[in-house]
Amino acid sequence: MPQYPNRQFLDFEQPIKELYEQIDQTKKLAEKNSKIDYSQTIEQLENSVFERRKNITAHLTPWQRVQLSRHPDRPYTMKYIDKMLTNFIEIHGDRNVRDDKAMVGGLGELDGETVMVIGQQKGINTKTRQLRNFGMANPEGYRKALRLMRIAEKFNKPVITLIDTPGAYPGMEAEERGQGEAIARNIYEMIRLRVPIICCIIGEGASGGALGIGVGDRILMMENAWYTVISPENCSTILWRSWEKKEVAAEQLKLTATDMKGFDLVDDIVPEPDGGAHWDYDLSASILKDHIKKALNEVRDLTPERRTQLRIEKFGKMGHWQEIG
């Protein structure tokens, strides 16, 4: 992960930036005055950084959590693949239109077990952000994902999906090629896929674009991820008729991992390092790996028929209504 001064800070992370600046200055002082021992000061400041990190994640508003889920230094799908899997081979293309760079996937070993991992991928700089289309897949991305799932099914390998998208791409060609149909087909086929599927929302989980690779036996959600039917900005635009109410929309939508676990819409929250996943890629990936393995072990031995039945029941229970009379 990037080290200071290449690290990027959100507005509510500014106090940490100031601590880093102080550490920087103290180190410079230490270089100049070799006679004075600054090590204790530096150690204290570094401890303060830890304290601050802990403090920040303990008191985040829903909107701040949305911001954290989009942190420019946050690890994306390929980072987790790199840290969690060995012998990874990326698989490209939907065999029809092209290779959608916003959706990645491939085979690799998770502590010795072959798995198929699929996820949306965001870029890390201006050039790759465009290449990855900001993690917004086209229909061919969803169809590529389904093709990979079929391979996993044929060779009896579990599927792991890592969800991180601001939504499916709302473009003209996406409509021509059936964005709705592609997502619908994936949802339908994921219900019926004969092998285990573990899904985890690692960042942004927006709408059908997220659910298009989000149906499985267990749904996990990282501590600072969000998941709901629409982004807070778009919700604000439609319901409040103004872009300005995104913070309120984020609150009203109850989109945090704690909310989602409370509603039984996700099965497990994956904790992140203090301050968020971007502070420690290795630790984030190892916690995620543990949770995925645990989830996988819970559902591994089901028969395909039972698995489908349980998925139908799982999603069938979701919703609240009243019956009159």
Place this chain on the structure above:
Amino acid sequence: MAELNDELSESLSGEESSKEETGGSETKEKWYKRLRKGITTSTSEKREMPEGLWSKCPECHYICTTSELKENLYVCPKCNYHHRIGSEDYFEILFDNKKYTELFDNIQSIDFLGFTDLKPYQKRLDEIHSKTNLKDSMRVAVGDINSIELVVACMDFEFIGGSLGSVMGEKFSRAVDYCIQNKLPFLVISKSGGARMMESAFSLMQLAKTSGKLSQLSDAGLLFISLLTDPTFGGISASFGMLGDFNIAEPGALIGFAGPRVIKETIKKDLPEGFQRSEFLLEHGFLDFIVDRKALKSKLTTLINLIEH
């Protein structure tokens, strides 16, 4: 996920705010709204409407009486423009002698999240309940069409933009169960702006819930026909709307995942004529056929007979 921003906010607020679009569509919208107000009032009111009320076609400006329009199944006698109609109208058009039994009409929405935007969700629900006879955005009925028994689930755009929430998901699920128990074909008539935002993630999960039920319907070897009408967007097109054994549509209906305005803002270009219309979807391979409202009943009958005999 409710992709039709303008239309949805319009149907949300129930206010008469005029659409702020520029160009030729403005007059069209006004006329259209006036007409729609006329034709979406509850059935009892509709019967009391004076015979002489005029309506003007938003496409060709042809003027006829509303009773003449109704006689013609709300299709413009001159240019074949299909006006938007609700569940009551579709049930009357499809079922023999307008006879049918409504199912699961006791299921109603609740404000589980305590969601408040410009208005509390509960207040929105109360207001629509007091203004219309509708209980939610989907009604399910069973009856005969040309003596074939069929379950029809139909959306009402008037009810929060026909939005997909927990109630629609549950009614859809029970309709599927009913079809399986009674070995009946299933027709869903869609007309929706997308998912119901006030139910947040619960509304999103209805995509998976309904798709799961369709999986059971398919395993039972039963027929599912998805009829898409103007407009069908977002969560509907990303779930059961596109999962029919046959996906069919009325002529000229706007159908898509993302709404036209969102796409326009994204690509910063004007959209071509006919974009996201039924004919466009047919051309791109996402519809099996387009059916005129006046031919709907007979064509459905033929199709079901072909499958079942």
